[in-house]
Amino acid sequence: MHFLIIGIWAEARLRKVTFDPTGFDDADRTVIWGIGSQENRWKKCVELAFRRHHAIPADLNMKSAAIPQDDYTRYKHITRLLTEKLAPVITSRNRIAHGQWVHQLKSRSEDQWISSSALEVPNYCGLKARNEVLNQIGEIIGILVVSKPTFDRDYKSILEKLNSSEKDLDGKNQENFVRSLRKSSLRPSGG
Incomplete structure (x- = not known):
């Protein structure tokens, strides 16, 4: 159940990032929410924020854009984090929410079911770490959307925490x- 909550949190954080009044305007929100997948919505947030901070037109490829190499490296790193860390949580959340523990629908456009491996559910410490990682990814993107100077200042420290x-x-x-929990429950109460 905790895995489901982490996935729901990721969706809620995306809404928070996109609807921050100091971030995107209505046109940007329309573009972001016009995208079908959560992962690609997050990536579009990152792309639009970098484009805005560097005045890159929508028709210009990010690779060929006049963007400092350090910023392009950060852009690629954040989008890779979304693919590697956020996408599996979203997929797991969808599998849990839609009861796809043994069979998973291949896609909306295909009426086929595929067998998939059993849902991997991490233990409590793994879930807690995954939640912390997603919090830090959400924080880094939230700051990027709102303020480039703050993003430049805090990027390294958030990345270290991540x-x-x-x-x-x-x-x-x-x-x-578990051992620490057991020890703490064995201590006599002081009252």
Whole structure:
């Protein structure tokens, strides 16, 4: 169930980012919400923010745009984070919400079902780390949308927190967590 909540949070955070009054205008929101998938909506937010901050016209390819190399590297890194970290959460959320534990609908345009592996559900520590990673991705994109100077200032520190949280995605520290819970429940209460 926690996995579902993390996926729902990702959707809510996207709404928060797109409807921030200091961020996108109505035309940008129409473009973003005209896109079918959550992952691609997030990516469009990132693209539109970079385009706005660097005055890149919509018809110019981001690769060939006159954008400083450091900013282009950040752009590519954030879109890769969305693909690697956010997309699996969205997919899992959809599978849970639509009861697709054994069979998953291939796409909306095809009336076929495909067998898929069992839904991988991380332990509590893995879920907590995944939530922290998504919080940091949401924070970095939210700041990017609202303020380029703040984004430039905070990018490195948020990225460091994100990298630290990523180390726990495998949930290997679950045993230590359980032991600490057991120890804390064995202590006599002081009252």
